[in-house]
Amino acid sequence: MQISSDDVKRLAELSRLAFNEEEIAQMQENLVDMIQYADRVNATACDMQAKEHILPLHNVFREDVVQESLSNDEALKNAPESEEMYFKVPQVMEDE
């Protein structure tokens, strides 16, 4: 399995991570190594059903009742930035 430096850049973009050129080369080497290791899953011909989860659970519901929740102050306690009763984040929508 070949991984190019462009592949690494694309994965980094999807992962919301940035690397400098040196780190990209390092990551490329690491990923090749890890993917080579991961290729072992193809060592056996296994055509069983894929299982995301080991438990035979379906649709776990609970009653929809109003319960005590965090206060506004508590919810904002760890906010890097807040204003009045809101989280303050960088502008998301582009200007016209």
Place this chain on the structure above:
Amino acid sequence: MRLCDMPLYQLSAMLDEKSISAKEIAQDVMKRIGEANATVGGYITILDEKEIMESAQKTDERIAAGARRSKIDGIPYALKDNMCTKGIRTTCSSKLLENFVPVYNATVYEHLINAGGVLVGKADMDEFAMGSANENSALSFTRNPWDTKKVAGGSSGGSSATVASGQAVFSLGSDTGGSIRLPASFCGITGFKPTYSAVPRYGVIAFASSLDQVGPLTKDIRDTAIVLDEIVKYDDKDSTSAKIATNYAQNLNNNIKGMRIGVDASLVEATDEDTKAAVLTAIEKFKEMGCKIVDLSFNHNEIMVAAYYIISSAEASSNLARFDGMTYGVRREGENVIDTYVNTRSWGFGPEVKRRIMMGTFVLSSGYYDAYYKKALQDRTLIKHNFDAAFELCDCVLSPTTIFTAYDAGKKLEHPTDAYMSDVFTPMANIAGLPAASIPCGFAKNGMPIGLQLIGNSYQEQTLLNMAYAYQQETDFHLQRPKMTGEGEKDEV
């Protein structure tokens, strides 16, 4: 023996007899932290002495009033730093969360508060629980109490080293692919990963949600049973939580005659000389106790670890997407919102975490999903199927916990996957959701502890506890303690 080196069940009995106070236990544990924390490490946050003593004082008041809450009441313990503790910093050993103070409690912590346990501190770990030597901690350090030049194992390295060195009487760790059992093995203590769904995960910061499970690290399997009785409880805040009636400590017994133990000889053969000898001796011991050995031959040994790294990295890449610097944690501003995400994450995550996120993103990306992620999930079904078949023939599966004993800290690895070699026997229990224990079964020639792994069928915790209990009745490996500096002044009990 110092109080801080005693097992929980013994301290609990002494508290009931009123021959010691909870404050005396807490004082001795604090004293040991003073002696060992500079060399062994193991904590990210240690609570204020005043706070710890107040908590112990409350136990003493309850005991005086004849209202002790549980066998844990008054016992000092540590929590892995991925479990949310209201008002106490919870970091996952990451720079990204170095300022994060939860506003709610993990359910497991809530249970230990209700039981009257005395929280001493938050234990060090590999960042976001990714690692097997505790060398990926961004905020603290942890070394092996048996030889501080060596690693403690990971990712619950702090939870393990603090207990092994008497800086806590017991601890909780989390186990995604061996993260309780591996450090327990390296540090010569007892570690237990319950059946997936047995212990609530609410408030435990997720690594790989379909594999993560919280469990105890203790000095004795009796302690394990006591702690499990407090934390194996249904929680409506965890949609995977199971409803199980438990009375593990009460039902503990050492009559294991006629139990059938499955052994895949190729796993024993794969270990170093000392480990192999110790595990073979343990098998003989079980035979002497009337157990029957059943030969197993798993066809998943080759694929299992690869499947584990694919599944866990995929889930991690998704779980860790939430760390974006918007509502909590550290934020590193950029020119726009996307730049801020990228700056925050690139600054905050360490190299191993970034590698796993990148790997997870790769196996989930279009074009590779079927070849890797879906294939790993099929292998998961195969592994579960193999264990179902094995448990038709035997009551538990025995193997070494690790291939080798604790190695030198700071060892340079040529490939990141070399570190994954420590994990070759443990992830199968996570993949199949099964309960598994690591118990001390000997020492290597260099004095480092060796661990024995026992895997049980789903919800058969009691079987594993009884097997381990019977073994610990016949052996004394779990009674050995590493020599701590500053030892031997007083406190003979």
